[in-house]
Amino acid sequence: MDEDEVRTEAWWGRRAWVLLSAVRARAPLVQCITNLVSMDIVANALLAAGASPAMLHCLREVPDFSPRCDAVYINVGTLSEDWLPSMRAAASAGRPWVFDPVAVAASGFRMEVCLSLLALRPAVVRGNASEILALASRSDNSSFKGVDSSHDSSDALQAAKALAQSNGAVVAVSGAVDFITDGVQVVSASNGVPMMQKITATGCAVTALIAAFVGADPSDALVAAACALAIFGLAGEIGMESAKGPASLRMHLIDALYSLDEQTVTSRVKISLLP
Numbered sequence: 310m311d312e313d314e315v316r317t318e319a320w321w322g323r324r325a326w327v328l329l330s331a332v333r334a335r336a337p338l339v340q341c342i343t344n345l346v347s348m349d350i351v352a353n354a355l356l357a358a359g360a361s362p363a364m365l366h367c368l369r370e371v372p373d374f375s376p377r378c379d380a381v382y383i384n385v386g387t388l389s390e391d392w393l394p395s396m397r398a399a400a401s402a403g404r405p406w407v408f409d410p411v412a413v414a415a416s417g418f419r420m421e422v423c424l425s426l427l428a429l430r431p432a433v434v435r436g437n438a439s440e441i442l443a444l445a446s447r448s449d450n451s452s453f454k455g456v457d458s459s460h461d462s463s464d465a466l467q468a469a470k471a472l473a474q475s476n477g478a479v480v481a482v483s484g485a486v487d488f489i490t491d492g493v494q495v496v497s498a499s500n501g502v503p504m505m506q507k508i509t510a511t512g513c514a515v516t517a518l519i520a521a522f523v524g525a526d527p528s529d530a531l532v533a534a535a536c537a538l539a540i541f542g543l544a545g546e547i548g549m550e551s552a553k554g555p556a557s558l559r560m561h562l563i564d565a566l567y568s569l570d571e572q573t574v575t576s577r578v579k580i581s582l583l584p
């Protein structure tokens with residue numbers, strides 16, 4: 310086996326740095342049709358990482374704009390019937406796209422919408438554990454909460470694998486440990502701090518970062534998703550060194566994302582391929 314094929318933690322650290330550098334060098338254009346709560350942190354996280362965000366959601370603009378993007382990001386957090394045609398059109402524009410099924414179990418309608426978007430073949434689906442469990446089981450029952458998870462990421466690992474197998478997408482479950490799978494391989498990313506759950510839309514922001522990584526290098530969505538999750542978690546760890554609470558963590562996380570250097574990334578990214 311080629312030395313490069315042995316996916317040690319050091320290999321992942323180098324890949325994470327190469328992909329972050331590709332985002333900085335190429336500034337991938339990411340169309341974000343995302344929820345109203347998340348727009349600010351999504352755009353700022355993408356800019357800090359080196360990508361170029363554009364929050365365009367008018368249906369009339371999709372035919373001109375979406376095909377020009379390096380990646381499309383679709384997030385149903387503040388779902389409205391008005392935006393659905395734009396979501397469907399942007400997802401069908403022929404660009405790699407990444408899906409965040411926020412609160413998929415909140416209603417039968419939201420579940421139906423998410424399943425119909427899933428049929429449009431996202432490259433990556435990223436959700437918290439409750440969202441991935443619900444999506445995989447197609448269940449909108451009331452044991453699921455709203456946008457926050459009531460499960461650990463490990464609870465959703467088998468569901469993530471099943472979803473990836475049935476859908477052909479890479480599926481990422483976030484949490485204390487993030488799991489990323491293509492249905493066969495499973496990778497874990499263990500960066501991050503618990504306080505990230507106390508900032509609204511960090512999940513939305515990391516899904517957008519996955520879209521930026523896929524846009525910069527669409528060749529391997531599993532690697533792109535794992536590296537984006539680890540990089541975002543690492544920015545959270547560094548941000549936490551200066552933060553006093555959620556509001557200052559939000560600021561310091563974005564600053565850390567902007568300032569990450571090679572030594573820090575290669576030595577602190579914690580990704581491994583599970584046996």
Ligand SMILES: Nc1ncnc2c1ncn2[C@@H]1O[C@H](COP(=O)(O)OP(=O)(O)O)[C@@H](O)[C@H]1O
Nearest residue numbers: 437458483484485501502503505506511512515
């Ligand atoms: N307990 C935790 N420890 C460390 N990082 C966490 C923890 N919970 C969530 N994260 C990180 O916070 C970000 C948002 O994940 P999560 O809270 O699961 O998504 P969502 O906001 O969609 O519910 C991810 O980068 C994830 O890795």
Ligand SMILES: Cc1ncsc1CCOP(=O)(O)O
Nearest residue numbers: 344346386456510511512513
């Ligand atoms: C609070 C809220 N309500 C609708 S969307 C949203 C943001 C959800 O963000 P995240 O999924 O990253 O927690």
Ligand SMILES: [Mg+2]
Nearest residue numbers: 411437512513
């Ligand atoms: Mg979420």
